[in-house]
Amino acid sequence: MKLVLWAAFAAAVIALPYTGLVPAWTPAQATVAGLTGLSLIGLNLIFGVTGMLALGQAAFTAIPGYAAGMLEKQGVPGLLAIVLGVMVSVAIARLVAEIFVRLPGIYLAIGTLGFAFVVEGVARAFPSLTGGASGLVLVPPIALSRDAWYAVAISFLIVALVSFHFLVRGRLLRTLQLVRHDELAAQVLGVNVARVKASVFTLGSAYSAVGGVLLAYYVGVLAPETGGVNASLESLAMVIIGGAGALLGPLVGAAGVQWLFSVAGGAEHYELLVYGLGFFLVVLFAPAGIMGLFVRRKAGVAATPLPAATPAAHAAREGVCLRVENVAKHFGGLRAVDGVSFDVRFGAVVALIGPNGAGKSTLFNCISGIEPLTSGRVVLEGVDVTAAPIHRRAGEIGRSFQVPRLVPEMTTLDNVAARLDHLPGFRGNTYGTARAQLAAFALDDFAERRVSEIGLGFHKLIELSRASAGAPPLLLLDEPAVGLTAEEVSRLVAALQRLKNEGAAILVVEHNIDFVSTIADEVIVIDSGRLIARGKPSQVIADPMVQEAYFGALA
Amino acid sequence: MNLFTQAVISGLMIGAVYAFLGIGLVLVYRTARILNLAHGETFAITGVAAALLAKAGLPLPAALGLAMLIALAFALSLHRFVLRPRAEWPAGNLILITLGAAFVVRGVLVLAAGTDPVSFPALFTGMPLRIAGGVIPPQGIALVVLGFGASAAVGFYLARTRSGKQLLAAAENPYAAELVGVNVERARLTAYGIGAILGGLAGVLLIPLIAVDFQSGLAMTMRGFIAAAICGMSPVGVLFSGVGLGLFESMVGAYLGALYQDPVMFFLLILVALWQSRHIRFGGTRRA
Numbered sequence: 001m002k003l004v005l006w007a008a009f010a011a012a013v014i015a016l017p018y019t020g021l022v023p024a025w026t027p028a029q030a031t032v033a034g035l036t037g038l039s040l041i042g043l044n045l046i047f048g049v050t051g052m053l054a055l056g057q058a059a060f061t062a063i064p065g066y067a068a069g070m071l072e073k074q075g076v077p078g079l080l081a082i083v084l085g086v087m088v089s090v091a092i093a094r095l096v097a098e099i100f101v102r103l104p105g106i107y108l109a110i111g112t113l114g115f116a117f118v119v120e121g122v123a124r125a126f127p128s129l130t131g132g133a134s135g136l137v138l139v140p141p142i143a144l145s146r147d148a149w150y151a152v153a154i155s156f157l158i159v160a161l162v163s164f165h166f167l168v169r170g171r172l173l174r175t176l177q178l179v180r181h182d183e184l185a186a187q188v189l190g191v192n193v194a195r196v197k198a199s200v201f202t203l204g205s206a207y208s209a210v211g212g213v214l215l216a217y218y219v220g221v222l223a224p225e226t227g228g229v230n231a232s233l234e235s236l237a238m239v240i241i242g243g244a245g246a247l248l249g250p251l252v253g254a255a256g257v258q259w260l261f262s263v264a265g266g267a268e269h270y271e272l273l274v275y276g277l278g279f280f281l282v283v284l285f286a287p288a289g290i291m292g293l294f295v296r297r298k299a300g301v302a303a304t305p306l307p308a309a310t311p312a313a314h315a316a317r318e319g320v321c322l323r324v325e326n327v328a329k330h331f332g333g334l335r336a337v338d339g340v341s342f343d344v345r346f347g348a349v350v351a352l353i354g355p356n357g358a359g360k361s362t363l364f365n366c367i368s369g370i371e372p373l374t375s376g377r378v379v380l381e382g383v384d385v386t387a388a389p390i391h392r393r394a395g396e397i398g399r400s401f402q403v404p405r406l407v408p409e410m411t412t413l414d415n416v417a418a419r420l421d422h423l424p425g426f427r428g429n430t431y432g433t434a435r436a437q438l439a440a441f442a443l444d445d446f447a448e449r450r451v452s453e454i455g456l457g458f459h460k461l462i463e464l465s466r467a468s469a470g471a472p473p474l475l476l477l478d479e480p481a482v483g484l485t486a487e488e489v490s491r492l493v494a495a496l497q498r499l500k501n502e503g504a505a506i507l508v509v510e511h512n513i514d515f516v517s518t519i520a521d522e523v524i525v526i527d528s529g530r531l532i533a534r535g536k537p538s539q540v541i542a543d544p545m546v547q548e549a550y551f552g553a554l555a
Numbered sequence: 556m557n558l559f560t561q562a563v564i565s566g567l568m569i570g571a572v573y574a575f576l577g578i579g580l581v582l583v584y585r586t587a588r589i590l591n592l593a594h595g596e597t598f599a600i601t602g603v604a605a606a607l608l609a610k611a612g613l614p615l616p617a618a619l620g621l622a623m624l625i626a627l628a629f630a631l632s633l634h635r636f637v638l639r640p641r642a643e644w645p646a647g648n649l650i651l652i653t654l655g656a657a658f659v660v661r662g663v664l665v666l667a668a669g670t671d672p673v674s675f676p677a678l679f680t681g682m683p684l685r686i687a688g689g690v691i692p693p694q695g696i697a698l699v700v701l702g703f704g705a706s707a708a709v710g711f712y713l714a715r716t717r718s719g720k721q722l723l724a725a726a727e728n729p730y731a732a733e734l735v736g737v738n739v740e741r742a743r744l745t746a747y748g749i750g751a752i753l754g755g756l757a758g759v760l761l762i763p764l765i766a767v768d769f770q771s772g773l774a775m776t777m778r779g780f781i782a783a784a785i786c787g788m789s790p791v792g793v794l795f796s797g798v799g800l801g802l803f804e805s806m807v808g809a810y811l812g813a814l815y816q817d818p819v820m821f822f823l824l825i826l827v828a829l830w831q832s833r834h835i836r837f838g839g840t841r842r843a
Binding site (some may be wrong): 051053055084100102103105106109110111113114115117118119122140180229230231233269270272273274275276277279280283284287321 | 590592615637638641647648650651652655657658660661662663665668669750769770773774777780784814817818820821824825828829832833
């Protein structure tokens with residue numbers, strides 16, 4: 001039924017240029033808008049969904065046309081030249097992405113901006129190849145009537161929209177939202193962030209290339225500014241105005257802007273300002289764009305009950321899970337961690353305590369791979385992981401943070417599912433397992449609710465259930481009890497007790513001495529980066545050296 | 556005329572400009588944690604406004620002063636009325652806002668002056684100076700002297716004065732700085748102010764020698780960023796990387812041709828990115 005309604009709506013929109021109901025909305029206008037929208041789907045994937053600031057996307061809409069035109073001059077048959085042109089453009093996009101995705105986002109922004117300057121500049125500078133400022137003339141390999149072009153544009157657009165719809169959902173959507181919101185958390189959950197970003201950029205640029213090359217052949221001339229900075233900024237403006245991240249956002253933006261300018265007519269000098277103001281005001285006051293007016297923000301998952309699988313219990317494991325050998329981490333002259341050794345056995349809770357700045361969090365970061373070690377080794381289940389990147393350790397380590405790093409705009413269920421998505425060796429029903437995991441922590445009531453709507457006290461528990469989903473052998477918990485009410489602490493203690501009984505090795509940083517005494521089998525005290533005491537909680541807490549370091553003059 | 560000397564001279568001039576822009580970019584980045592993509596617009600606004608005001612018959616010094624004031628007002632209002640009320644937004648959104656502001660400025664500049672480059676007369680006129688086979692116009696001398704003078708003054712301000720030290724402290728750790736009584740908000744406003752004045756000064760001094768159009772802002776922001784990235788966002792180091800970048804670009808222009816300047820800049824950015832990537836072991840990581 002819903003599908004029929006959508007089809008009827010689409011048919012009405014497609015027929016609109018022929019009805020004359022909208023002034024100045026001709027099939028020619030609609031073709032341009034449709035092809036522009038098609039290329040913008042790529043930018044929507046890169047920027048709108050994944051949040052990568054790509055400031056030169058127009059370059060990747062112009063390159064395929066230029067490449068195809070140049071290949072044709074060399075005698076390559078038209079259709080083949082077009083296909084090759086698209087492939088060349090996508091390959092270049094991949095290269096550009098590979099260079100910049102490992103760095104903070106601003107490098108990609110400036111890098112793509114610089115690339116757009118280059119493409120426009122080169123297109124101007126070599127008239128013999130590119131037609132220079134007057135443009136490269138492109139003749140379609142098959143002569144098409146106006147209506148046939150419209151049909152081509154609509155067909156490609158439908159394919160693009162449908163492929164986007166089926167691609168960008170479920171597991172991939174969760175991954176992209178995670179990457180967008182928090183790259184570090186994504187890596188800790190096992191996502192190879194650089195690879196995901198490079199792939200998204202490449203895939204998005206494929207949409208850009210197809211839309212761009214079709215538009216270039218439809219218009220018949222490819223001018224240098226098509227691939228330049230202005231065109232790129234205008235693309236971004238259309239996506240933002242239409243609704244960044246929404247399926248139809250880029251299409252609405254392209255059609256709306258196209259129509260506005262054709263009605264207003266001959267406003268070349270105003271054009272850039274209109275784009276700019278639209279961009280600026282939408283970013284400031286209506287981040288969801290035009291689509292935000294129509295679409296009710298719905299949670300990511302339909303509330304259909306799924307069969308709940310029992311959470312995978314830890315296989316009975318024995319012996320040492322984590323071995324930290326002489327680990328040191330120096331920041332310049334500061335020895336944050338200075339030769340610490342200990343190990344954590346399966347089925348044991350080890351508490352790491354020490355005054356502020358003692359090096360506890362740095363040690364955690366060393367174990368999870370966020371900080372490269374100055375010296376020493378980290379061994380997990382007998383395997384040396386000292387050199388392994390963060391996301392490679394994620395299968396063995398479930399980690400929570402001092403301030404929980406959940407994705408607020410995702411549901412609790414999706415947050416946990418995102419962990420299972422990237423857990424190596426997990427083959428079960430993702431939602432079923434995630435639901436069972438939430439049930440085990442008595443969080444099932446929150447499953448369908450966005451994290452942003454849930455009280456902060458629960459975030460710690462939700463993060464713990466995410467960290468322990470799929471039963472990783474080692475749990476690293478950074479101050480899990482801080483800020484919790486007494487009732488929440490007792491739930492936490494029960495949950496940890498259960499995980500411990502299932503065989504997990506648990507390393508926890510905590511200041512709450514009562515909590516530590518209740519839960520820990522062993523306490524390790526760190527001060528100024530050095531291990532100063534270890535033993536049973538009662539012994540360690542009574543140790544005068546610990547009293548001095550930890551409680552200072554108060555004790 | 557000696558090509559090499561001439562390239563060094565233009566390199567020093569353009570390098571002084573990149574140093575100017577880089578300082579502003581770094582100061583704002585370090586105090587407000589925002590990479591201000593609208594930073595180069597202070598250069599473009601000053602240039603276009605000065606050209607229009609001078610053309611309208613205003614005496615040159617008045618036109619230049621007024622143009623710089625407009626750029627200063629733009630930068631300060633961007634911070635005070637747009638960015639500051641949204642300080643809690645994610646950094647990515649704030650960068651997007653600065654891009655939007657740059658975009659609006661581009662639109663306004665096109666509306667005000669069209670798409671063709673505009674310029675205005677040099678403030679310092681007279682016979683060009685000949686040194687070792689190169690020629691430098693008085694305006695160029697002023698640019699280099701003032702460029703290094705102003706940069707040194709900013710360096711002195713940051714390192715030696717109380718207010719400058721507070722600014723750096725606010726940059727290092729805003730919360731701790733606030734606790735010991737540093738006015739972080741004033742530090743940020745000062746950073747935007749210094750940035751805008753230096754950007755405007757760069758426009759006043761360089762534009763008579765070249766020209767400016769509505770596209771110049773982002774091109775300048777990009778070059779300022781490259782200079783800043785080379786030295787790892789150090790407010791003093793950017794003087795040297797800015798001048799180095801200017802010399803390099805000028806050499807490329809002299810020996811390869813101006814057409815290669817954009818591609819070579821991009822190539823340089825790639826090198827910087829690859830070099831920086833070695834220090835960041837894992838994709839896009841921030842410290843936990």
